[in-house]
Amino acid sequence: MIRRRAARAAAEAARALPADPDAAVLLHDVHRGYTDGDGVVSALAGVSLRVPTGAFLAVMGPSGSGKSTLLNCASGMDVPTSGTVRIGGADVGALAEPERTLFRRDRVGFVFQAYNLLPALTAEENITLPLRLAGRAPDREWLGSLVERVGIADRLRHRPAELSGGQQQRVAIVRALAARPAVVFADEPTGALDAAGAARILGLLREVVDELGQTVVMVTHDPKAAARAHATAVMADGRIDGVLHSPAPADLAAHLASLEQARA
Numbered sequence: 001m002i003r004r005r006a007a008r009a010a011a012e013a014a015r016a017l018p019a020d021p022d023a024a025v026l027l028h029d030v031h032r033g034y035t036d037g038d039g040v041v042s043a044l045a046g047v048s049l050r051v052p053t054g055a056f057l058a059v060m061g062p063s064g065s066g067k068s069t070l071l072n073c074a075s076g077m078d079v080p081t082s083g084t085v086r087i088g089g090a091d092v093g094a095l096a097e098p099e100r101t102l103f104r105r106d107r108v109g110f111v112f113q114a115y116n117l118l119p120a121l122t123a124e125e126n127i128t129l130p131l132r133l134a135g136r137a138p139d140r141e142w143l144g145s146l147v148e149r150v151g152i153a154d155r156l157r158h159r160p161a162e163l164s165g166g167q168q169q170r171v172a173i174v175r176a177l178a179a180r181p182a183v184v185f186a187d188e189p190t191g192a193l194d195a196a197g198a199a200r201i202l203g204l205l206r207e208v209v210d211e212l213g214q215t216v217v218m219v220t221h222d223p224k225a226a227a228r229a230h231a232t233a234v235m236a237d238g239r240i241d242g243v244l245h246s247p248a249p250a251d252l253a254a255h256l257a258s259l260e261q262a263r264a
């Protein structure tokens with residue numbers, strides 16, 4: 001009994017040790033399968049990935065290649081079928097509920113593909129909700145500068161239904177950055193924006209990376225958006241097909257086109 005307890009304590013201590021202190025996110029051989037009517041869909045089929053602290057990583061790939069599933073697993077939103085995910089050294093899969101939810105709330109910011117704003121709350125209440133749930137006081141100066149920079153300062157008292165898709169997306173981005181999380185995961189954060197709006201969001205993300213050492217992982221379909229990141233992981237069929245460092249948008253577009261062609 002004592003030996004078993006000691007073994008468990010040792011295992012917990014080993015888990016608590018950061019395997020790689022400079023990595024904000026580490027994925028090792030992550031699989032995620034879904035069972036549907038036709039059998040098992042392998043959304044992630046063995047993904048290993050290291051995102052260094054302070055890095056801005058873009059994730060690209062054809063529709064259905066597993067980008068959102070990767071973000072969900074890497075952020076602790078979802079638990080892989082097998083494999084390990086570490087955020088800031090903590091083994092997220094080893095956390096039981098509600099610890100995993102609390103961990104995510106404290107350490108991770110998420111911008112969803114479908115913004116996920118609460119309809120009954122104003123833009124400002126949506127932005128500050130995660131902080132209030134965590135019992136933390138919002139940093140008014142920081143929030144003020146964020147809403148100013150993304151251009152929603154005059155929309156804060158509106159509810160999501162009274163905002164355009166692009167404005168809702170910007171509210172979601174400010175919400176993700178509000179608590180200065182260890183990592184921000186963003187699923188197509190510029191998808192609903194026009195060119196000027198997209199440039200503003202990408203500029204803000206790049207700024208928080210460069211000036212605050214924020215780690216950002218961003219899914220995008222736009223090679224120009226990906227080119228603002230340090231590196232781009234290209235996914236195909238639930239795997240990482242390659243990681244390109246500072247690629248030119250034209251090279252990324254060509255790489256993606258060759259993947260689409262291979263699938264056709």
Ligand SMILES: Nc1ncnc2c1ncn2[C@@H]1O[C@H](COP(=O)(O)OP(=O)(O)OP(=O)(O)O)[C@@H](O)[C@H]1O
Pocket residue numbers: 034035036041042043061062063064065066067068069070
């Ligand atoms: N909840 C689910 N149940 C069953 N299959 C799922 C589920 N979520 C995702 N999948 C499947 O897993 C695969 C990967 O989906 P995912 O949403 O990660 O793709 P994606 O690369 O984000 O695509 P998109 O660019 O269209 O957003 C797809 O084949 C999808 O149909």
Ligand SMILES: [Mg+2]
Pocket residue numbers: 067068069113187
């Ligand atoms: Mg997706």
